[in-house]
Amino acid sequence: MSITTQKNNPLHGKTLAYVVTQLSEHYGWAELGYLLRFNCFIKDPSVNSSLKFLRKNEWARKQVEQLYLDTFSA
Template sequence: MNTTQANNPLHGLTLESILVRLVEHYGWEQLASYVRINCFKQDPSVKSSLKFLRKTPWARAEVEQLYLKTFQ
């Protein structure tokens, strides 16, 4: 059985690596304007953002979509 996910462009990327790359590219302020969540606006950090994104599927989906639009 082959477990490769050829149709999943995010396969092999962690949520942390996606978030760090977006922050490096946009910065917290601009990222907050694209994905409107408070953890990007008020005292942002990778740790607190990851905690929120892991609990909130719609926010995670928005971050993943922004990553795909930006880097593909």
């Protein structure tokens, strides 16, 4: 991706770990599990288990990223 492509990307510079951490601090794991219905948020939730799941499942990662944008974008 070129710099011009990234200029309008609101997630540029934010790691997946950062996104998951911010969402878990904002909503809590129980609410995240309710909103997205992923086992990594419901059963023994942690940032590491969430990252492992989200890195293997692009469709799930996109949902988490969209929730982050919906929650924290002005």
